[in-house]
Amino acid sequence: MTSVNGPAAGVALPKQAAEEVGTPVTATWTGSGLRLCVTDLRKTYKRGGVVANDGITLEVAPGEVYGLLGPNGAGKTTLVKQVIGLLKPTSGTIHLGPHDLVAHPSVARQLCSYLPQAPLPIDALHADEAIELTGLIRGGEAATVRRRTGELIEALQLDSWRRSLGTRLSGGVRRLVGFAMVTVSPGAVVILDEPTNDVDPLRRRLLWNEIRRLGERGCGVVLVTHNVLEAEKAVDRLAIIDHGRLLAEGTPSSFKVESRDQLRLHLMLRPDAPDPEMPGLVIRSSRTGNNLVAVIPEADAAVAIAWARNLVDAGTAEEYGLGATTLEDAYIKLTGRASLDGENGGS
Amino acid sequence: MATVALPAATPRLRSGPVEWLRSCAVMARWQLASLRLFIPMLAAVEVLAGVGFVLGFGLFFTSRVPATSVVYCATGVPVITLYIVGLVFLPQVVGMQKLAHTYEFLQSEPVPRSAGFVSWYAMNLLVGVPGMVASLIAGWLRFGVSLHVSAAVIPATLLVCLTSSAIGFAMGHAVAVPMVSNVLAQVLNFVAIGFSPIAMPAGQLPDWLASLNRGLPFGSMGTIMRSALGVATPDSVPGAYALLAGWTCAGLLLAAVAVMRRG
Numbered sequence: 001m002t003s004v005n006g007p008a009a010g011v012a013l014p015k016q017a018a019e020e021v022g023t024p025v026t027a028t029w030t031g032s033g034l035r036l037c038v039t040d041l042r043k044t045y046k047r048g049g050v051v052a053n054d055g056i057t058l059e060v061a062p063g064e065v066y067g068l069l070g071p072n073g074a075g076k077t078t079l080v081k082q083v084i085g086l087l088k089p090t091s092g093t094i095h096l097g098p099h100d101l102v103a104h105p106s107v108a109r110q111l112c113s114y115l116p117q118a119p120l121p122i123d124a125l126h127a128d129e130a131i132e133l134t135g136l137i138r139g140g141e142a143a144t145v146r147r148r149t150g151e152l153i154e155a156l157q158l159d160s161w162r163r164s165l166g167t168r169l170s171g172g173v174r175r176l177v178g179f180a181m182v183t184v185s186p187g188a189v190v191i192l193d194e195p196t197n198d199v200d201p202l203r204r205r206l207l208w209n210e211i212r213r214l215g216e217r218g219c220g221v222v223l224v225t226h227n228v229l230e231a232e233k234a235v236d237r238l239a240i241i242d243h244g245r246l247l248a249e250g251t252p253s254s255f256k257v258e259s260r261d262q263l264r265l266h267l268m269l270r271p272d273a274p275d276p277e278m279p280g281l282v283i284r285s286s287r288t289g290n291n292l293v294a295v296i297p298e299a300d301a302a303v304a305i306a307w308a309r310n311l312v313d314a315g316t317a318e319e320y321g322l323g324a325t326t327l328e329d330a331y332i333k334l335t336g337r338a339s340l341d342g343e344n345g346g347s
Numbered sequence: 348m349a350t351v352a353l354p355a356a357t358p359r360l361r362s363g364p365v366e367w368l369r370s371c372a373v374m375a376r377w378q379l380a381s382l383r384l385f386i387p388m389l390a391a392v393e394v395l396a397g398v399g400f401v402l403g404f405g406l407f408f409t410s411r412v413p414a415t416s417v418v419y420c421a422t423g424v425p426v427i428t429l430y431i432v433g434l435v436f437l438p439q440v441v442g443m444q445k446l447a448h449t450y451e452f453l454q455s456e457p458v459p460r461s462a463g464f465v466s467w468y469a470m471n472l473l474v475g476v477p478g479m480v481a482s483l484i485a486g487w488l489r490f491g492v493s494l495h496v497s498a499a500v501i502p503a504t505l506l507v508c509l510t511s512s513a514i515g516f517a518m519g520h521a522v523a524v525p526m527v528s529n530v531l532a533q534v535l536n537f538v539a540i541g542f543s544p545i546a547m548p549a550g551q552l553p554d555w556l557a558s559l560n561r562g563l564p565f566g567s568m569g570t571i572m573r574s575a576l577g578v579a580t581p582d583s584v585p586g587a588y589a590l591l592a593g594w595t596c597a598g599l600l601l602a603a604v605a606v607m608r609r610g
Contacts, residue, residue: 045610084455088609105609110360110457118448124384133380136373137456139361187358187457 033062033218034097034111034188036083041092043078052078054244060189060220065211067231067238068224071337075244076224077117080191083222084114096188113138113187117194120178122166127158130166131180140185152180156206171198179207186219193224208234232327240334247334255330259295264325265304267292267317276316279307286332295329370462378466386474389436393478397428401485412490415548421486421494422573423546426507428478430539430568432471433511435532438518442525460606464599468512475508495577503575507568510591513598521605545569564594
């Protein structure tokens with residue numbers, strides 16, 4: 001990540017996010033496993049006739065960490081709920097290896113682990129008890145489950161809360177306990193819906209390590225998120241979904257091929273500052289709150305910096321940063337919207 | 348960083364009676380642990396309510412309580428303490444799970460749906476039986492009712508709990524709006540206590556209400572319990588068992604459709 005900071009403190013959130021996520025993923029699984037194949041999946045809700053999934057086709061290989069990105073309401077959660085057997089597709093097929101998951105939802109529940117976005121019912125359970133019981137429910141052997149519960153608690157640094165009741169856990173710790181619950185005896189496919197919500201940066205990094213370890217051990221991991229910056233570093237491949245359709249699919253790098261000779265200029269505007277007039281060199285721009293991101297040709301970097309500095313001097317902007325384009329830029333291009341990072345001020 | 352040894356990436360598919368029993372046992376553990384903050388309180392309320400109902404019943408009468416009323420009270424209140432967990436508390440908890448958005452996680456657990464019901468049934472017995480015993484003792488102490496407890500009290504207790512759990516389980520899962528299932532449970536409880544021949548003879552009810560009750564499960568719950576406690580009953584005991592079996596099957600069928608339904 002290259003980053004050139006303006007006069008004020010650097011606005012290099014991509015770098016910070018990269019540190020949280022850790023090193024890029026390399027799947028090492030070479031053994032056998034079950035491939036998840038979703039083919040031409042359509043889901044129209046009877047109530048309201050909303051088309052949530054409109055012909056989605058994708059595959060997740062054993063050992064692969066696969067990201068599902070998209071804005072709220074894009075159809076990501078509907079898609080994974082059909083995989084786990086909570087919803088029935090209107091048409092299309094879902095297979096995990098030889099198993100037809102649409103016809104046999106009980107098989108789907110056994111072979112897939114699911115961490116929903118909603119809170120887990122652990123108010124009256126001790127953290128280690130919740131993890132261990134879920135492992136047993138998932139069919140794990142008692143001794144193995146007990147050992148792995150201890151290991152997960154150590155790996156996620158949850159030891160201080162091991163015997164705490166769920167009611168006494170913070171949102172982030174509850175989320176980590178939930179992650180441990182669904183991965184203590186993981187299925188062939190592990191579906192994680194926004195697993196890092198509420199988790200602090202330190203443990204977020206530990207969580208990503210464990211997610212990668214699931215992949216390394218042969219689990220297919222489906223990661224539902226709208227946190228593009230984290231996904232960029234954590235997944236092997238990803239799909240961007242919007243309005244129920246799969247807009248694009250590939251590795252994080254492949255999304256940035258088109259923009260290799262482009263840079264992103266991030267401006268932190270003063271509160272309530274109007275949109276500044278864009279110079280002609282700006283290829284596209286988006287504003288979320290006070291964050292303005294403009295994609296520019298690499299050759300025009302000097303001109304762009306001069307423009308940004310003028311905005312700072314004029315008091316329109318507080319600071320600026322220049323860096324390589326990210327997956328976020330491809331995401332904006334495809335969906336027309338900034339991701340969660342954009343909303344939070346990432347550049 | 349700790350090294351975590353993962354199990355095989357492809358878990359084996361589990362089926363068969365042994366796995367079903369294992370699932371029931373572990374779901375019962377989950378249920379008891381999840382409700383550990385409620386269960387002691389609920390059991391205490393059951394005991395107090397059962398005893399209080401028996402003692403309070405006598406206050407309705409200014410003079411000596413009629414013998415028939417005494418017998419119906421002493422044998423009916425234990426039935427109320429048995430059904431109330433399944434019929435009222437169970438749908439409320441399922442409704443709370445829906446409102447708290449924890450319902451889907453529980454539905455995604457890899458256990459047979461029937462294991463979830465069995466765990467509820469076990470909890471119904473655990474909480475209901477102490478209240479039933481306490482109300483029987485209270486009836487004996489307050490009114491001096493002489494009951495002859497036969498072995499039939501076991502199947503009667505099991506069936507009353509089973510029927511109420513099945514109906515409550517069906518309501519909780521089949522009714523989409525938690526508020527509606529909660530109100531429905533309260534209405535049923537109100538009807539059972541005030542307008543059914545559990546704690547009063549059917550002859551004291553208007554004819555139309557007595558006729559209606561012949562198809563409802565509450566009177567039959569009272570009939571099989573009175574019979575098991577050595578009280579002569581004008582109604583057919585085998586018929587009452589059959590009616591409750593029918594309600595249990597209907598409740599389980601509706602519950603099965605509801606929990607296996609995918610939106």
